Amino acid sequence: MNILSIETSCDETALSLFNADFTDDHNPQISVYKDLVISQINIHKEYGGVFPALAKREHAKNIPLLLEEILASYALKKDIPNQEIINQKLSELKTLVPKDEVLLGNLLPIILSFEKPNVDAIIVTQGPGLAPALWTGINTAKILSYVWGIPIIPVNHMEGHITSILLKPDYLNQEKALYPLEQFSFPYLSLLISGGHTQIILIKDWGEYEIIGETIDDAVGEAYDKAARSLGMEYPGGPKISQAALVATGNSEISLPRPMLHSGDFRFSFSGLKTAVRYMVEEKKNQGVLDTEMIQNIAKEFEDAVTEVLVSKTKKALEVFGAQGLIVGGGVSANLHIAEAFGKLGTHFDIPVYFPERLMCGDNSLMIGVAGLIQYWKHGDSIFEKDITKLEAQSNMRL
Ligand code: KG4
Ligand code: ZN
Secondary structure (H helix, E strand, O other), rough: HHHHHHHOOEEEEEEEEEEEEEOOOOOOOEEEEEEEEEEEEEHHHHOOOOOOOHHHHHHHHHHHHHHHHHHHHHOOOOOOOOHHHHHHHHHHOOOOOOOOHHHHHHHHHHHHHEEOOOOOOOEEEEEOOOOHHHHHHHHHHHHHHHHHHEEEEEHHHHHHHHHHHHHHOOHOOOOOOOOHHHHHOOOOOEEOOOOEEEEEEEEEEEEEEEEEEEEEOOHHHHHHHHHHHHHOOOOOOHHHHHHHHHHHOOOOOOOOOOOOOOOOOOOOOOOOHHHHHHHHHHHHHHHOOOHHHHHHHHHHHHHHHHHHHHHHHHHHHHHHHHOOOEEEOHHHHOOHHHHHHHHHHHHOOOEEEOOOOOOHHHOHHHHHHHHHHHHHHHHHHOOHHHHHHHHHOOOOOOO
């Protein structure tokens, strides 16, 4: 079975093509043909964060480019149909994607200039994320599903961040790119740390998740981005803070709060910490001591505070739920300091701790494909969207 997967929930436009093999009942496998992503970071940088209408416009521009790259390798080129045929298809499809005529206009000439490729299903992110951004991916899936006559499997982006750890390091050059599912014995815990989420998830089995705790205000990545802004660093601030923290001397007498460290539950709060960074920066500036060394030391103290809270809450959850292993996922899982702390936690409990491959930490479509593959493996055809005209983006979708 060949699958095209699509991710557009935030500021990454991503498309993948892979083969899914279900010969081994217990361990579905994939071979990756294409894994493409265009990041919009440089465009959103100017605004200090992701601007939804701009993200939608960029997705509508980028998806046709990525699709054309895939079709050029995996579909036969045919003569571009005459304008009458294109117009006919356009009017049929307008009712399916009423608010996305720009996307439709960009995509259709490309789709119609290739024979239908050997693709059996489309997997697309349904939510959570920015609604206008999500709709672009969903409407692309609808258009392709209609023209090629193939089903759609909608998936949860956060499940993608969990399943991203299944991809082996050299997934692009491997016939069997996934770790065998058998090697995981449940229950597992997952800590999801991204720009929009901070959640501890109990994994009872593949595809069976329960949120046991989450942030009551800002997500970790959001706090990183906002703290970085106070420190005069560009968006996205996560990598910038961690680079600064790495070279910090630690010589400044500064301390930031560890919010909700002793709250006795699995909830997080990072909004106060972000504000504390802003006040500290103002104070040091007024005192005339905000030099590079001070900025690096504040970055390090911020990273230490975040790491301590994340590790402490996860440690308690591992004990309470008797978890057999831990999966850390989401954009912030690219952070080396956090990864090191969780590595030690794994050693403490003598359990495996999985992090995604570096390329899989941020948003990508392959992890969405793997999440959909697991849903299909568990539920079969019943997971296909019954009526594609009713498929909608769910910006607050929950696991
Ligand atoms: O998962 P992701 O790519 O997008 C969402 O679904 O939100 O996460 C993006 C977040 C951003 O806030 C970014 O600053 C953060 O991940 N991030 C990091 C690092 N790399 C990315 N945060 C801390 N350390 C990093 N190395
Ligand atoms: Zn994400």
